[in-house]
Amino acid sequence: MIDHTVLKPEATVADVDKVIAEAVEHRFCSVCIAPAYVAHARQKLAGTGVLVCTVCGFPHGTSKPVLKAIEATGLVKDGADEVDVVAHLPFLAAGNVDAARAELTELVRAVRAARRDVVVKVIVESGYLLSLGADRGEQAIAVACQAVRESGCDFIKTSTGFHPTGGATPEAVKLMKKYGDGLKVKAAGGMRDLPSTLAMIAAGADRLGMSASVAVVNELKGKAPAAGGAAGY
Amino acid sequence: MIDHTVLKPEATVADVDKVIAEAVEHRFCSVCIAPAYVAHARQKLAGTGVLVCTVCGFPHGTSKPVLKAIEATGLVKDGADEVDVVAHLPFLAAGNVDAARAELTELVRAVRAARRDVVVKVIVESGYLLSLGADRGEQAIAVACQAVRESGCDFIKTSTGFHPTGGATPEAVKLMKKYGDGLKVKAAGGMRDLPSTLAMIAAGADRLGMSASVAVVNELKGKAPAAGGAAGY
Numbered sequence: 001m002i003d004h005t006v007l008k009p010e011a012t013v014a015d016v017d018k019v020i021a022e023a024v025e026h027r028f029c030s031v032c033i034a035p036a037y038v039a040h041a042r043q044k045l046a047g048t049g050v051l052v053c054t055v056c057g058f059p060h061g062t063s064k065p066v067l068k069a070i071e072a073t074g075l076v077k078d079g080a081d082e083v084d085v086v087a088h089l090p091f092l093a094a095g096n097v098d099a100a101r102a103e104l105t106e107l108v109r110a111v112r113a114a115r116r117d118v119v120v121k122v123i124v125e126s127g128y129l130l131s132l133g134a135d136r137g138e139q140a141i142a143v144a145c146q147a148v149r150e151s152g153c154d155f156i157k158t159s160t161g162f163h164p165t166g167g168a169t170p171e172a173v174k175l176m177k178k179y180g181d182g183l184k185v186k187a188a189g190g191m192r193d194l195p196s197t198l199a200m201i202a203a204g205a206d207r208l209g210m211s212a213s214v215a216v217v218n219e220l221k222g223k224a225p226a227a228g229g230a231a232g233y
Numbered sequence: 234m235i236d237h238t239v240l241k242p243e244a245t246v247a248d249v250d251k252v253i254a255e256a257v258e259h260r261f262c263s264v265c266i267a268p269a270y271v272a273h274a275r276q277k278l279a280g281t282g283v284l285v286c287t288v289c290g291f292p293h294g295t296s297k298p299v300l301k302a303i304e305a306t307g308l309v310k311d312g313a314d315e316v317d318v319v320a321h322l323p324f325l326a327a328g329n330v331d332a333a334r335a336e337l338t339e340l341v342r343a344v345r346a347a348r349r350d351v352v353v354k355v356i357v358e359s360g361y362l363l364s365l366g367a368d369r370g371e372q373a374i375a376v377a378c379q380a381v382r383e384s385g386c387d388f389i390k391t392s393t394g395f396h397p398t399g400g401a402t403p404e405a406v407k408l409m410k411k412y413g414d415g416l417k418v419k420a421a422g423g424m425r426d427l428p429s430t431l432a433m434i435a436a437g438a439d440r441l442g443m444s445a446s447v448a449v450v451n452e453l454k455g456k457a458p459a460a461g462g463a464a465g466y
Binding site: 007009010011012013034035036037058059060061062063064066067070071074078086088089090093094125128162163 | 240242243244245246267268269270291292293294295296297299300303304307311319321322323326327358361395396
């Protein structure tokens, strides 16, 4: 279930190689790494069964829709199996489902023309949306779920891990399952130890974006408790 | 000297319009806004003398060099007068001047083919570079200055305003003037009131990226002291 993740902007090739080796050892679902490292990861992971996941319009989501589509298509051509794109947050906060859906539809059409079975996840920064207030936040999550589902994307994803309003919460995951109508949910950000990770699975998460993956897996196996994971993601 | 800035990912058209109106009223050098808003700002600012500044590869700088070049060229075609691009930080931290210069050269050639007089500023996240330690940090700033100057970019810029290591400091600006050999310096992030702003000018800053611009200008004119500006930038 784990996308083993390193996305801090100063991450080096050595940092990426460490994540790749850990993902192979623990048979994680994928490594989630920055666009600049996709071709490198594709080469390193050939034949391992571990997928290459990357990000698009990350972490602000404020690039133009056409640029997101161009970026995602290039990343698929570089060897990405999965692309996590950040939605334009003001569309979601305003409840503008048409604008939110249009941006995602443009991207999905472009990437699926390059590769039919690429998985697209849409990051909606649920911490920010829920900070708008209980009713308005729930409405924004519902709009986000509708736009993601109707555009034909595969997952809705809670968080970048870089927004000051924080990462995934069980509350956000539950709302996404409530409004998603079968949409898969990726919880990302904020899972630092085994209890917080299990809470996200109990809330309904189908995939987990984590950097503390190895520590949490060791905790699960009864080894030393997770020390808190890396800062930032 | 001021690029009046709103770059938080949740900024709306209304937020951008407020910054535009303030920039026109106070005759700031530019508004600095996200890529998605460049065409809108271009239309609103026609005939005012206020420039349109935007960002590229923002705020992580981890997209591929070719994607940064494509994004920047599209933004110039949308009407941007100035583009602030985030450098790939690991190149700078490793002292790899060739890789750093190559990325910037590719971008500058692309944007100058679209418009000869576009101004390119290169964000190097000086807070992060200086967090590597005194000697290594100063070396990284020197490498950054060399890459920016030799690629033909116009400015070196301290910070995105979003990295946990913080924004501009007078120390960082002084190092950029020391190693820049005439390169212009934009200080961004962390100027919340008149004293911190004047300290950056005294250190040698040629341009200031600020969101608290109106409060600082009012403080300069002897009105109410700046209340601290917006969080995040």
